[in-house]
């Protein structure tokens with residue numbers, strides 16, 4: 392296993408549970424790159440009924456993990472969707488038989504810190520906010536000594552198995568799962584697997600909110616305002632991430648400039664459109680994302696190597712762990728796309 396983000400940890404935990412020998416290597420230690428931070432949005436709502444159904448399976452996995460962890464790993468605050476995708480995502484929820492309701496701006500339980508709410512909102516009643524730190528702690532506990540800090544710099548096929556090269560020396564494995572986030576593409580390419588290479592910058596900013604009570608998670612794609620992902624990042628803390636175009640977040644723009652212009656746009660948005668949210672950035676969470684991927688996830692295999700990629704994977708983690716454990720041990724088609 393290469394990578395101890397939430398995907399690698401979930402997969403390693405599933406393999407251990409099934410009685411396999413597993414070593415999970417990470418160059419930085421667990422939950423260090425795209426899985427870092429305190430919170431993520433969980434939602435059933437997606438732009439395809441198939442993804443709604445996969446998210447529902449993942450939600451059952453989160454319930455199992457929460458029970459085993461002895462505390463809820465998802466805060467059940469619901470997730471609201473508004474703007475351009477609302478109609479399509481509502482239709483997908485309906486088609487998948489998922490629970491939802493359509494609400495208006497005057498709904499007394501809206502739970503959003505906004506000056507003026509959108510006219511129509513899809514309320515994904517099963518959605519909420521993932522407690523990412525607790526999820527990481529739980530998974531790390533399950534891995535125990537199977538987790539090691541080591542950078543993998545080369546991979547090669549040896550007979551029907553794999554050789555994994557680290558600065559501490561090589562070791563051999565029957566199969567290797569490459570779940571290395573931004574590090575997946577260069578490793579996968581060494582063993583003949585193509586995964587997308589074009590990266591973008593993304594930042595989520597956290598602000599203080601004086602709004603009491605639990606606030607809902609929110610995805611807003613209302614025309615005329617920046618598209619945003621928003622959710623609680625802890626008591627009194629509200630997080631806003633903007634979905635900006637290439638001119639702002641393309642790789643060539645550079646991290647510093649992308650963060651600066653994203654920050655300016657998000658702070659302006661908070662000042663103009665949110666209510667009870669102080670427009671001073673308390674915290675920034677930066678990561679690379681992959682250009683034009685959106686929701687869904689993808690498996691690629693070549694001999695003993697399986698690679699996984701996708702852009703919004705946290706919510707799917709328990710499901711991904713099971714799917715990837717099966718793919719690695721029982722085989723899978725060379726290319727499987729869950730869209």
Ligand SMILES: Cc1cc2nc3c(=O)[nH]c(=O)nc-3n(C[C@H](O)[C@H](O)[C@H](O)COP(=O)(O)OP(=O)(O)OC[C@H]3O[C@@H](n4cnc5c(N)ncnc54)[C@H](O)[C@@H]3O)c2cc1C
Nearest residue numbers: 394396397398418425426432543571572574678704705706
């Ligand atoms: C700001 C932000 C907001 C997000 N919001 C949401 C959301 O609301 N909902 C949602 O579901 N998802 C969300 N996501 C996406 C989600 O967090 C990621 O898709 C998920 O955490 C990816 O996990 P991963 O295990 O694939 O990758 P990572 O967490 O990046 O883990 C990969 C690991 O591989 C290691 N690695 C890389 N190369 C090597 C190497 N050569 N050798 C050894 N180790 C290596 C890295 O150190 C890293 O720890 C968000 C992400 C960010 C950053």
